[in-house]
Amino acid sequence: MPIKEKWSIMDLSAAMEQSVLTYANPRFLRSAGDKLTFNGFWRDGNRVNVCMWLKTATWADAKTGEGGGCKEFARVAFNSSLSEFMERFGRRVLKSISKPAQKMEPPPATSVNELWLKILERQKERINPAEYWLQNERGFENPKANIGSGFASLAQDDISLFEEVYHTFIRSQLSIGPQLIAPLRNFYSDKVQNLFFRILSPAHKDQKSRLLPNRGGWGEPDGSPRAFGFPHLIKDFPSLIICEGMADYFATECLLGCNNDFLAIGAANAQALSNWAQWLVAAKYKGKVTLLYQLDLDQKGQLTSNGVGQMHAVKALKLLLEGKSNANLFKWPSFIRLIGIQENMPKDIADVCKQFGTQAISDRFLTTLKDIN
Numbered sequence: 001m002p003i004k005e006k007w008s009i010m011d012l013s014a015a016m017e018q019s020v021l022t023y024a025n026p027r028f029l030r031s032a033g034d035k036l037t038f039n040g041f042w043r044d045g046n047r048v049n050v051c052m053w054l055k056t057a058t059w060a061d062a063k064t065g066e067g068g069g070c071k072e073f074a075r076v077a078f079n080s081s082l083s084e085f086m087e088r089f090g091r092r093v094l095k096s097i098s099k100p101a102q103k104m105e106p107p108p109a110t111s112v113n114e115l116w117l118k119i120l121e122r123q124k125e126r127i128n129p130a131e132y133w134l135q136n137e138r139g140f141e142n143p144k145a146n147i148g149s150g151f152a153s154l155a156q157d158d159i160s161l162f163e164e165v166y167h168t169f170i171r172s173q174l175s176i177g178p179q180l181i182a183p184l185r186n187f188y189s190d191k192v193q194n195l196f197f198r199i200l201s202p203a204h205k206d207q208k209s210r211l212l213p214n215r216g217g218w219g220e221p222d223g224s225p226r227a228f229g230f231p232h233l234i235k236d237f238p239s240l241i242i243c244e245g246m247a248d249y250f251a252t253e254c255l256l257g258c259n260n261d262f263l264a265i266g267a268a269n270a271q272a273l274s275n276w277a278q279w280l281v282a283a284k285y286k287g288k289v290t291l292l293y294q295l296d297l298d299q300k301g302q303l304t305s306n307g308v309g310q311m312h313a314v315k316a317l318k319l320l321l322e323g324k325s326n327a328n329l330f331k332w333p334s335f336i337r338l339i340g341i342q343e344n345m346p347k348d349i350a351d352v353c354k355q356f357g358t359q360a361i362s363d364r365f366l367t368t369l370k371d372i373n
Contacts, residue, residue, distance in 0.1 A: 281325055
């Protein structure tokens with residue numbers, strides 16, 4: 001007798017959410033209550049025009065008019081049947097008349113922090129392509145010494161370090177191209193809570209980065225955010241720089257070098273700047289906060305006040321100031337004048353470092369920060 005597959009709304013919703021967290025571009029991902037909004041990654045979308053309601057496991061694409069339930073989402077977004085989609089992103093609950101329901105698969109036993117330490121230990125024995133890429137392709141001088149939070153390269157033989165539940169995911173990532181791994185930590189300890197995978201070879205922007213699935217994404221169960229760097233050290237530093245994403249965080253660490261006056265962390269995306277602002281206010285952080293936002297340009301390559309990075313930075317700044325925090329936006333105009341850029345405006349601090357190298361502009365970066373603080 002064939003086995004019938006049956007999933008609850010909660011099962012379908014969890015699988016849909018996991019697929020979006022894995023494949024949507026973090027820059028376009030928004031969350032509000034039980035609603036997710038994101039880009040149509042399956043059609044190379046670069047606007048926030050797809051909405052998903054987790055409470056009902058439904059979705060709608062404002063651009064194409066498509067929508068429906070999980071079955072339709074699996075077909076449209078992944079060209080998969082519902083069974084294939086649930087096998088990939090959900091936990092299967094199989095029921096039949098002649099066969100009792102199977103138990104849910106237990107969560108992975110190895111903590112992400114243990115996994116990260118194993119990856120670092122193996123990294124000592126081989127060449128690190130990620131280090132070469134950061135230094136020679138991105139202009140981040142001496143990244144191994146400057147990026148204290150760590151990074152590593154992912155190789156085929158690293159698959160054995162991961163529990164079997166992750167093997168398909170890791171093989172999929174490696175099939176796209178060589179990968180850099182960076183750790184995410186939280187507000188409470190130095191333990192690694194999730195891993196960020198970044199492809200080193202040219203790839204479509206929707207394939208560039210992923211998080212390790214089923215490890216909480218960018219946040220903790222209590223709603224507190226995770227970030228690149230060491231967020232748990234925030235109260236030990238007089239000045240905090242909140243960057244947008246991995247590349248800007250890495251660039252900032254290299255620009256700061258041995259300077260101990262500032263702590264840098266990397267938020268998930270532009271929207272996450274506001275999440276961190278709220279948590280800093282709640283944590284009663286008494287230091288100075290600089291929001292190092294990205295310069296989203298218009299279609300003509302010119303600066304615009306309506307860019308995603310600018311708008312979210314202003315929103316985060318407002319939250320901080322309303323919470324009586326000492327906060328400022330990074331003074332991009334001053335910095336741009338100091339380094340002498342007159343055309344081909346950079347999109348972010350990582351873009352500047354790629355053009356000039358970190359050592360050549362480190363002093364001017366610090367000058368700009370100190371002028372703010």
